[in-house]
Amino acid sequence: MKRNRIIEHPILDQLEERKTVTFQFDGKTLTGYERDTIASALLANGIRTLRRHEHSGAPRGIYCNIGHCFECRVTVNGTPNVRACITPIEENMIVESGKQLPSPLNPNNEHVPKTYREYMEMKDGEN
Numbered sequence: 001m002k003r004n005r006i007i008e009h010p011i012l013d014q015l016e017e018r019k020t021v022t023f024q025f026d027g028k029t030l031t032g033y034e035r036d037t038i039a040s041a042l043l044a045n046g047i048r049t050l051r052r053h054e055h056s057g058a059p060r061g062i063y064c065n066i067g068h069c070f071e072c073r074v075t076v077n078g079t080p081n082v083r084a085c086i087t088p089i090e091e092n093m094i095v096e097s098g099k100q101l102p103s104p105l106n107p108n109n110e111h112v113p114k115t116y117r118e119y120m121e122m123k124d125g126e127n
């Protein structure tokens, strides 16, 4: 867990030992320190992707880290849209990443042609 942490800082000195907290992220059991935010605990565990963009599926993570941008929203104990960067972890907390939503125009996520030519090639391939 200390792998991704600054444990010795020239101004802030040594990282103090704190009580370990166990929580889950997408079904995986992880540990963090007491007073860690969800985002800092996940980052310390090497996890940078907190959710997928609802439409494009692009990975999203910490952006402002001060609670303004909502890029870090996750589901916590069944409550959606919780900001991971300002929410402290708690023992046995269940955190789930945000998922890409199915498109109402393409619910099965099939390949959609982007050009007329691509459409015609797909259409020819069907015949």
Ligand code: FES
Pocket: 061, 062, 063, 064, 065, 066, 067, 068, 069, 070, 071, 072, 073, 083, 084, 085, 086
């Ligand atoms: S990273 Fe901006 S609100 Fe959490």
